Amino acid sequence: MTPTRQxxxxxxxxxxxxxxxxxxxxxxxxxxxxxxxxxxxxxxxACADTPGHLQLDLRADRALLRLQSEVDGSVTTQDLELAGRLAVSLRTAGWTLEPGADLHVLEIAIDALDIAAVRPFWKAVTGYVDARSAADLNQGLVDPAGRGPAIWFQQMDVARHESRNRIHIDVDIAHDAAAARIEAALAAGGVMLSDHRAPAFWVLADSEGNEACVCTWQGRD
Incomplete structure (x- = not known):
């Protein structure tokens, strides 16, 4: 059984x-x-006997670890087992595994009346591939090298008003970092447009009305 987000x-x-x-x-x-x-x-x-789950990104000041099943495109019970195994192995070796206050993943959200018509263009022009799971990305596209932000398509029933952008940024962050990130955005001149769907997401905008959503896993199961 696939574990819930909670x-x-x-x-x-x-x-x-x-x-x-x-x-x-x-x-x-x-x-x-x-x-x-x-x-x-x-x-x-530590993950040698379970390939297809761990991804690593190395920098001079940190090593970034990511666990997700490449086959399912989601977190599985195997990933939970690997998370515990990695935590123990690293701690035993004297390393500290931490969430990191600056942890985030970016998405580009594109409003579309006909997703099937516009999606092939974005797939071709970016060189992206189909996301394996639809649980978090609606008909989404992802960078096969894991470098660029994911792209997802928001189904619209009617066209947005001309004064509103049809592309916005989603900033997915750890659930316990959302309040600080929102506070920083508001202090930097942003405005809160909606917290109706919080804690799944908050809709903010800059002083000219360009929108960004701060998103967490909470409120989605």
Whole structure:
């Protein structure tokens, strides 16, 4: 049985993981790229018997870890087991697994009256591929190299008013970081347009009305 978002968070949050846009993420702070490589080697060894789940991104100041089933495009019970195994292996080696206050994943949301008509264009022009799961991305597209933001399509019944953008940014963050991110956006001149669907998402805008949503996994199961 596929775990719910609540079950995923409950099972992994205390270990330092955070559920963001259909995957669980964590990081290990390091002082050098060589240390990041050490973390990567240890992490890869811990998951050697379960390929197709762990992704790593190495930087000079951190190693970023992401768990999601490549086959299912979602977090599975195997990922929960791997999250615990990684937490223990890293802790035993003296590393600290943490969510990271700056953890986020970006999405580009495109309003469309006819998704089937516009989607092929965006797939071709970006070189993106089909998202494996529709649970978090409506007919979404993703960067096959995992570098760029995901694209999803918001079904519209009528066209947006000419004064409103038809493309906006979604910033998916850890559920316990949402309040601080929203507060920072408002302090920087933003306005709150709607919190009707909170804590799933809040709709904010800049001083000229360009919209961005701050999103979490909560309120979606």
């Amino acid at each position: 079950q995923i968070s409950d099972a992994t949050a205390a270990q330092g993981w955070r559920l963001v846009l259909g995957a669980i993420h964590a990081q290990v702070r390091v002082r050098t790229l060589a240390e990041a490589a050490e973390v990567a080697t240890l992490s890869a060894a």
